[in-house]
Amino acid sequence: MSQLNLYRIEKDQIRENLNKYTRNAFKLLPKLEKPHILDIGCGTGVPTIELVQISGGNVTGLDNDATALDFFKKKIDGLGLNNQITVINDSIFAMDFPEESFDIIWAEGSVFVMGFENSIKKWGHFLKPEGFLVIHDEDKSKNEKLKLVKKYDYEIIAEFDLSPEIWWEEYFTPLEKLVKDFRDKYSEDLELIKELNQDQNEIDQCRLDPVRASSFVVILQKK
Structure with missing residues (x-):
């Protein structure tokens, strides 16, 4: 194993410290039977794997970092999760799923790529009626971001902060x-x-x- 991959393994173990907040967010959703989840900007898949384990559903992970996705695929193979996780190497700007494909769209740290407003505007088309969009974003301009929610026909179900x-x-x-x-x-x-x-x-x-x-x-x- 390369030293780079060894570093990524240990870095992911640190990233897993934040999985408790992924679980906290998921618990705030109503109970869904085997939901179909899109994880936008999945990277090496730390929250993606957590989502599969706590939801019992299927997750599509999307990212344009081929190196991170190759590393992620090895983890999927090792955990035997090939039937529950699909990995797509594509740009957030180019993704084009059928309308109303997902019960939940999950975005931990990826809305900055397109911007908060553009993200919630475009991604809503991929959600089923009454589906859920879960966003984890930096605190900057939080109030301005949340004011955009009603403009694009969303309702805020819950929110919480992660302090410095x-x-x-x-x-x-x-x-x-x-x-x-x-x-x-x-x-x-x-x-x-x-x-x-x-x-x-x-x-x-x-x-x-x-x-x-x-x-x-x-x-x-x-x-």
Whole structure:
């Protein structure tokens, strides 16, 4: 196994610290029998796998990062979840599912790509009547974002916040330690160092701009 993949495994284990908030959000939904879920921006699939396990349904994970998806597919094979998880390598801008395909659309950290308004406007077409859109987004301009909900015929079912303290304690601090450990051990692995630099840059940006280290989860229902 490459050092890069070893790093990604350990990074995903840190990311799993936040799965409790994925579970909290799912518990706020009404009970759905084997829902069909679209996970937009699934990456290496940490929340995707959690969604399959807690929903008992089927999840389609979409992302345009081929390297992350290859890593995700190996996890799916190892867990025997090929019958429940479908992986699609595609751009958020290009995705084109049939109308009313999904019971739930899940977006943890991906609405920034198209912007909050454009995302809820377009993605609503893919939801079944009275389906649910679950968004986890940075706290910046939260009130302005939520004012857009009624414009596109959604109702807010529930919401909750993740404070900077949560993010630093459960994710950024252990991730920064992991980055340092791997940099010290494998300083000549250029592919690994590139990814370590990207992750450290994200940590540094959140330290400079604390708003980036706080977020909210909102559950919307399509009217």
